[in-house]
Amino acid sequence: MSVSSRSINLAVIPGDGIGQEVVAQGLKVLSAVLPQDVKLETREFDFGARRYHATGETLTDADVTELKQHDAILLGAIGDPSVPSGVLERGFLLKLRFLFDHYVNLRPSRLLPGVATPLAGQPEIDFIVVREGTEGPYTGNGGSIRTGTPHEVATEVSVNTAFGVERVVRDAFARAQARPRKKLTLVHKNNVLAYAGHLWTNVFNAVAAEFPDVTTDYLHVDAATIFLVTDPARFDVIVTDNLFGDIITDLAAAVSGGIGVAASGNINPSGEFPSMFEPVHGSAPDIAGQGKADPSATVLSVALLLRHLGYEPEAARIESAVSADLAARGDSVRTTDEIGDALAARVAG
Ligand SMILES: NC(=O)c1ccc[n+]([C@@H]2O[C@H](COP(=O)([O-])OP(=O)(O)OC[C@H]3O[C@@H](n4cnc5c(N)ncnc54)[C@H](O)[C@@H]3O)[C@@H](O)[C@H]2O)c1
Numbered sequence: 449m450s451v452s453s454r455s456i457n458l459a460v461i462p463g464d465g466i467g468q469e470v471v472a473q474g475l476k477v478l479s480a481v482l483p484q485d486v487k488l489e490t491r492e493f494d495f496g497a498r499r500y501h502a503t504g505e506t507l508t509d510a511d512v513t514e515l516k517q518h519d520a521i522l523l524g525a526i527g528d529p530s531v532p533s534g535v536l537e538r539g540f541l542l543k544l545r546f547l548f549d550h551y552v553n554l555r556p557s558r559l560l561p562g563v564a565t566p567l568a569g570q571p572e573i574d575f576i577v578v579r580e581g582t583e584g585p586y587t588g589n590g591g592s593i594r595t596g597t598p599h600e601v602a603t604e605v606s607v608n609t610a611f612g613v614e615r616v617v618r619d620a621f622a623r624a625q626a627r628p629r630k631k632l633t634l635v636h637k638n639n640v641l642a643y644a645g646h647l648w649t650n651v652f653n654a655v656a657a658e659f660p661d662v663t664t665d666y667l668h669v670d671a672a673t674i675f676l677v678t679d680p681a682r683f684d685v686i687v688t689d690n691l692f693g694d695i696i697t698d699l700a701a702a703v704s705g706g707i708g709v710a711a712s713g714n715i716n717p718s719g720e721f722p723s724m725f726e727p728v729h730g731s732a733p734d735i736a737g738q739g740k741a742d743p744s745a746t747v748l749s750v751a752l753l754l755r756h757l758g759y760e761p762e763a764a765r766i767e768s769a770v771s772a773d774l775a776a777r778g779d780s781v782r783t784t785d786e787i788g789d790a791l792a793a794r795v796a797g
């Protein structure tokens with residue numbers, strides 16, 4: 449591709465609550481960081497509560513066809529108190545992750561210099577969680593009988609396929625191998641979840657033989673939560689299932705600067721479908737519309753998006769800008785918009 453023909457065709461889904469506020473800042477920074485020769489085309493979609501209330505739909509086949517035409521997707525957050533819990537989360541967000549085969553849910557955690565952490569002694573935190581994104585208890589494989597009665601029985605079965613586990617474990621090994629410390633920790637609960645746990649452990653050990661330079665270890669998920677607080681420096685890359693990954697990445701965010709700075713990418717490694725980048729946090733109805741949301745997580749998700757599309761210098765510039773902004777922040781209280789402006793100025797300058 450010649451330099452002059454570079455372009456990014458981006459689907460933008462602000463979504464609900466603070467999603468609207470933080471995505472506006474993400475786009476501001478994206479426009480500011482891109483060199484003039486890169487043509488940025490964005491198309492905004494109204495998925496989330498707005499679309500649901502207007503049409504009763506969450507994500508139609510026609511929507512999926514349109515989203516597929518894009519190089520990547522930037523998402524704010526989905527979920528609103530006006531819609532029954534799960535309708536948008538399952539009907540939009542998980543549906544899209546599954547349809548676009550986002551099996552690598554990449555969630556980096558880095559405690560940047562000068563950033564407050566609830567942990568003592570400002571530990572070294574720099575790890576990534578590779579969360580499986582298409583299986584586990586998220587598939588909707590369950591049901592309920594005698595629903596609403598005192599005798600209700602509900603199941604939610606975790607689905608783990610050798611194919612699905614192997615591909616995400618392989619991806620995590622490759623990521624660990626590319627990092628200086630070359631260490632990969634499998635997090636599961638194989639002492640209790642014997643069937644799924646053994647599948648994960650066996651696949652992990654088999655793939656490990658192909659990566660002899662990667663140091664491996666294993667932690668039960670409950671113990672992993674201890675070490676994320678008491679000794680986060682021990683982690684380099686973590687690979688885990690969909691639900692454990694969801695839970696430990698909120699904890700990881702909390703110890704490394706807060707949920708307002710935690711970025712993620714839902715990656716389809718083959719490139720068959722667009723990958724989707726979004727903050728780890730949700731729509732935060734408690735602060736929505738107040739200009740209180742920190743847009744850094746979304747801005748850092750834009751950096752992951754740019755790196756995914758091959759714009760490494762621009763991704764690095766965004767990360768440096770966020771790092772500098774956080775270090776300079778002190779006790780100052782700024783609005784979402786002001787932080788977005790400051791970041792846009794830093795990446796442009
Ligand atoms: N990827 C997504 O779209 C996504 C992710 C998580 C939750 N959700 C949905 O969002 C809704 C709210 O969920 P929740 O309350 O459990 O989680 P949440 O992440 O929205 O909020 C948890 C807490 O973190 C705070 N917070 C979140 N983002 C922040 C930011 N950028 N700056 C400052 N503070 C921030 C909130 O104010 C709240 O106190 C639910 O409908 C949930 O299903 C969506």
Ligand SMILES: CC(C)[C@H](C(=O)O)[C@@H](O)C(=O)O
Nearest residue numbers: 527537538541542694728730
């Ligand atoms: C909203 C919900 C479906 C989602 C998840 O559990 O994956 C969220 O918590 C996340 O971390 O992206």
Ligand SMILES: [Mg+2]
Nearest residue numbers: 694695698728
């Ligand atoms: Mg979550």
